Amino acid sequence: MTQQLIQAAPEVIRQGLVDTGTQQRLERFLALEAALMDNHEYDRWMALWHGDDVLYWVPCNSDDQDPSTGIAIIYDDRSRLLERMMRLKDKTAHAYRPLAKLVRSMSGIVPVAVEGNEIEVVATFVLGETRVGVQNIWMGRTIHRLVDTDDGLRIRSKKVLLLNNDDAMPNLTFLV
Amino acid sequence: MTTLIPIGRDYESLVQEDRVHSAVFTDEEIFQDELERIFHRTWVFALHESEIPNAGDFKRLQLGRYPVIATRDEEGGLHLLINRCRHRGAQVCESNHGNTRRFQCWYHGWTYDCRGDLVGLTGPEGYDENFDPTQHGLTPVPRVESYRGFVFASFAKEGMSLSDYLGPTKPYIDIMVDASPTGELEVKPNVLNRTRYRGNWKQVGMDGYHPHYVHMSVFKIFSKRESTTGSAVGALQLEDPFSDASTSRTRGFPNGHAALDFREQRQPHADNAIAELRQSEDGARYVDDMIKAYGEERARDLIAWHGDPHLGIFPNLQLIHGHVRVVVPIGPGETEVQMYPVFLKGVEPSINEKRLRSHEAFYGPAAAGSPDDAEIFERTQRGLIADIDPWVPLARGMHREQVDEDGSVVAYISDEITQRAQMKEWKKLMTAKK
Numbered sequence: 001m002t003q004q005l006i007q008a009a010p011e012v013i014r015q016g017l018v019d020t021g022t023q024q025r026l027e028r029f030l031a032l033e034a035a036l037m038d039n040h041e042y043d044r045w046m047a048l049w050h051g052d053d054v055l056y057w058v059p060c061n062s063d064d065q066d067p068s069t070g071i072a073i074i075y076d077d078r079s080r081l082l083e084r085m086m087r088l089k090d091k092t093a094h095a096y097r098p099l100a101k102l103v104r105s106m107s108g109i110v111p112v113a114v115e116g117n118e119i120e121v122v123a124t125f126v127l128g129e130t131r132v133g134v135q136n137i138w139m140g141r142t143i144h145r146l147v148d149t150d151d152g153l154r155i156r157s158k159k160v161l162l163l164n165n166d167d168a169m170p171n172l173t174f175l176v
Numbered sequence: 177m178t179t180l181i182p183i184g185r186d187y188e189s190l191v192q193e194d195r196v197h198s199a200v201f202t203d204e205e206i207f208q209d210e211l212e213r214i215f216h217r218t219w220v221f222a223l224h225e226s227e228i229p230n231a232g233d234f235k236r237l238q239l240g241r242y243p244v245i246a247t248r249d250e251e252g253g254l255h256l257l258i259n260r261c262r263h264r265g266a267q268v269c270e271s272n273h274g275n276t277r278r279f280q281c282w283y284h285g286w287t288y289d290c291r292g293d294l295v296g297l298t299g300p301e302g303y304d305e306n307f308d309p310t311q312h313g314l315t316p317v318p319r320v321e322s323y324r325g326f327v328f329a330s331f332a333k334e335g336m337s338l339s340d341y342l343g344p345t346k347p348y349i350d351i352m353v354d355a356s357p358t359g360e361l362e363v364k365p366n367v368l369n370r371t372r373y374r375g376n377w378k379q380v381g382m383d384g385y386h387p388h389y390v391h392m393s394v395f396k397i398f399s400k401r402e403s404t405t406g407s408a409v410g411a412l413q414l415e416d417p418f419s420d421a422s423t424s425r426t427r428g429f430p431n432g433h434a435a436l437d438f439r440e441q442r443q444p445h446a447d448n449a450i451a452e453l454r455q456s457e458d459g460a461r462y463v464d465d466m467i468k469a470y471g472e473e474r475a476r477d478l479i480a481w482h483g484d485p486h487l488g489i490f491p492n493l494q495l496i497h498g499h500v501r502v503v504v505p506i507g508p509g510e511t512e513v514q515m516y517p518v519f520l521k522g523v524e525p526s527i528n529e530k531r532l533r534s535h536e537a538f539y540g541p542a543a544a545g546s547p548d549d550a551e552i553f554e555r556t557q558r559g560l561i562a563d564i565d566p567w568v569p570l571a572r573g574m575h576r577e578q579v580d581e582d583g584s585v586v587a588y589i590s591d592e593i594t595q596r597a598q599m600k601e602w603k604k605l606m607t608a609k610k
Binding site for chain 2: 058060061062065067068069070071072073074075080083086087090092093094095096132134167168169170171172173
């Protein structure tokens with residue numbers, strides 16, 4: 001993802017691909033998404049997704065390990081994502097209880113491609129988690145493919161590049 | 177979450193047939209003794225042959241306290257070398273895996289080849305004729321043996337052969353390997369889940385008693401699916417394999433090995449599994465190739481098993497569902513678990529891809545199964561340090577054990593045969609004379 005910014009056409013950085021108003025809408029949208037994830041508002045977060053062919057991808061081992069010949073931490077189509085929602089909300093899933101306390105900061109929000117009503121946006125995040133007396137810091141980059149609909153921006157796909165995706169990690173029991 | 181117990185470390189009394197003292201999970205000095213007496217003495221799993229197929233391939237491992245490099249030489253020989261420069265002791269390899277002709281120490285430039293021979297001594301004029309470079313190669317692990325591609329190491333110069341150590345578990349290892357119509361697996365050194373939990377390494381094991389409780393949410397969600405046959409998560413089939421009313425069994429083998437034996441439970445599902453595979457062209461080809469390779473009866477048996485022997489080889493290897501699991505003890509209260517999904521050779525890519533998605537659904541830090549396991553191991557560690565009433569009973573099912581033809585001890589799926597087998601071997605090794 002870093003490469004997408006470094007190698008982006010000059011206009012991506014210089015004047016930007018979208019007008020200032022759209023840029024502000026993108027930033028507000030990602031801030032809202034972050035707040036919903038921090039507060040475990042699963043139904044409202046799920047409502048941000050658009051269409052049946054969604055993809056929620058958190059790669060494992062490297063940022064681009066091909067899921068057809070490798071594995072991912074999360075590789076959800078809509079049906080798998082709905083099962084994930086059931087589990088996150090299920091009180092018998094004890095790894096998720098008590099819920100982690102979360103706060104994340106999104107920055108470096110830059111649209112890198114626009115095709116019709118779809119916008120690809122890259123960003124970085126730092127996420128603090130505290131749960132049962134332990135604090136973890138998670139960091140990473142995100143690539144959202146957003147659709148500008150009549151109801152506002154919606155997510156078609158989202159790829160999350162965790163900085164430690166090639167290392168041993170503790171439970172990831174919340175949304176990133 | 178560790179302790180230093182004041183009562184002494186008498187392993188005869190800390191481990192009894194029907195109970196263990198919680199110090200075996202929490203005590204700092206007992207953990208160090210485990211590394212010395214178990215991980216540095218018995219057979220431990222190192223890697224699968226297929227992880228380093230070509231000359232120059234290497235992979236870095238941790239075996240007990242020892243950092244190790246597994247290498248492949250030009251003649252195809254496999255070496256396990258201690259990752260410690262023979263000069264001042266720096267590690268000579270820091271990459272997790274890769275391909276190289278030389279391992280160079282960046283402290284004073286000593287350089288070794290894939291056999292571990294010292295081939296580059298810097299400033300040799302500084303040493304007199306008494307210095308023999310051939311005596312300063314990377315130290316090899318004393319004994320290396322393998323079974324069907326699974327490579328094991330032993331730091332004891334003498335002892336039981338690997339074949340004797342594995343004993344009656346070998347046909348169970350075959351179940352995983354022979355899920356491939358060519359009888360070959362591929363394990364990739366860069367395709368794995370790595371998770372860490374703040375709990376003891378001995379918690380990760382065969383346990384047929386926990387799924388209903390630890391994985392309650394998974395049962396609820398998977399039961400809403402139309403079908404789970406044909407999935408690598410074969411234990412979660414249409415009927416409950418973890419009920420004592422089922423034909424599933426626990427099995428304890430000599431030398432601390434243990435299995436959850438789903439043979440009788442899964443065989444009635446063979447036809448369903450085959451029918452589901454036959455719905456796709458690639459699946460049909462897989463079934464045909466399996467029958468060609470192993471004959472109708474054995475192929476049915478193997479397909480019903482789903483390549484899942486659910487076998488634990490003491491102390492650090494488990495073959496569960498479609499993956500090879502390696503348990504890496506870090507401290508009494510900290511453990512790393514590595515899970516490598518296996519790829520079947522001789523099948524269409526879609527067969528392996530389906531297995532990868534099944535693996536992902538249950539295993540890994542954000543999946544349906546692993547987080548609940550890690551969570552309960554951490555809760556257990558936090559509880560076990562309260563050793564005012566220190567005994568952990570492992571007596572479930574002792575009164576209904578039976579000895580089977582192959583010498584294994586067998587009982588109902590929820591019985592703690594597996595824990596007793598593990599702790600019996602633990603005690604044997606911890607009390608053995610050097």
